[in-house]
Amino acid sequence: MEGAISSPPNTRIAVVTGGNKGIGFEVCRQLASDGVTVVLTAAVDKLKGLGLFKVVFHQLDVSDASSIAGLANFLKTRFGKLDILVNNASVGGAEYSKLSIPSRKSALDSHQRLEMIMKNVRETVDAAKEAVQTNYYGTKHVIEALLPLLQSSSDGKILE
Template sequence: MSSNTRVALVTGANKGIGFAIVRDLCRQFSGDVVLTARDVARGQAAVKQLQAEGLSPRFHQLDIIDLQSIRALCDFLRKEYGGLDVLVNNAAIAFQLEDPTLFRIQAELTMKTNFLGTRDVCTELLPLIKPQGRIVNFSSSMSVRVLHDCSPKLQQKFKSETITEQELVGLMNKFVEDTKNGIHRREGWCDLIYGVTKIRVTLLSKIYARKLGEQRGGDKILLNACCPAWVRTGMAGPKAPKSPE
């Protein structure tokens, strides 16, 4: 491959919204499209499904909570393309309401994936983004509901226009620790773990967009957070009004 070939990459793309995004990028994007998934077999099966439709995505394994996996992807992008043009951070998890896993463990695992995993991908891949590149981090409209359910003190912190990445990570650590100690409600948190993690994704996006503007303003890189609302996926269930497409 040549560094002149444009490339778009989607995380968590073997099913659901990520899969639909890869399909549309294959149809509309002028360049290569990389479908990533934690599970190699499922990722390759998704690629074969799109190939049967006449599309040509590439596949690369990516587990966003495994730093070695992220760095292997970085090495691939440097070698094959000299960087990255479009990054869609879609990968996330959510426990179902009936899941018997202890609340504190759900909180730790969901935060580790949805916030820390997305943060690690951004930390490693954003330096590879080429001028006029695009980054989309998938958040959730549930984060707005959760924000309203948090205490006024927490709301003030989350709404701060000057919150730093270090402060945001500190709030994440406090939430996980408060759930372990059984005091998260007393400390002003909401019970909706998924929404709490997505507040952080939105804020992380604002922080990184600000940094990109300060450090690489001339490169005209655009970073946004996207809230797709209720979509029919394995995570959200079959009753949702929106299709992944």
């Protein structure tokens, strides 16, 4: 069993998708700081480096049905419930060329920086399809798979 840790029955359990950086990482950090056992799909080592040890890694690709089912089975077997689901995994729906963006301290003003970025972004059909698959269907399928575990909690919550 991946990342098994001991958890008393009254321990709150959270899953955070897309928790490896930004808002998702901060959500993981705050939940773990509050004593919630966080099952996340990335960034475990970073959180443990901050002294937060109630974190468990489990692989998840929100666009892969077998990966979602694997997470649901792991949660059911290991914890029997889920208290908090934070759907944070997403993709932008655009392709960016390899571009070195100057720092804010460069000679470019904000308008010039934005113009340079926009010239190097392509909104392709493939990128749009990936965004719909991940951001809509991935989230939908994760919720459908984990809903029975959320219903097993006395206080199950879904956050988007």
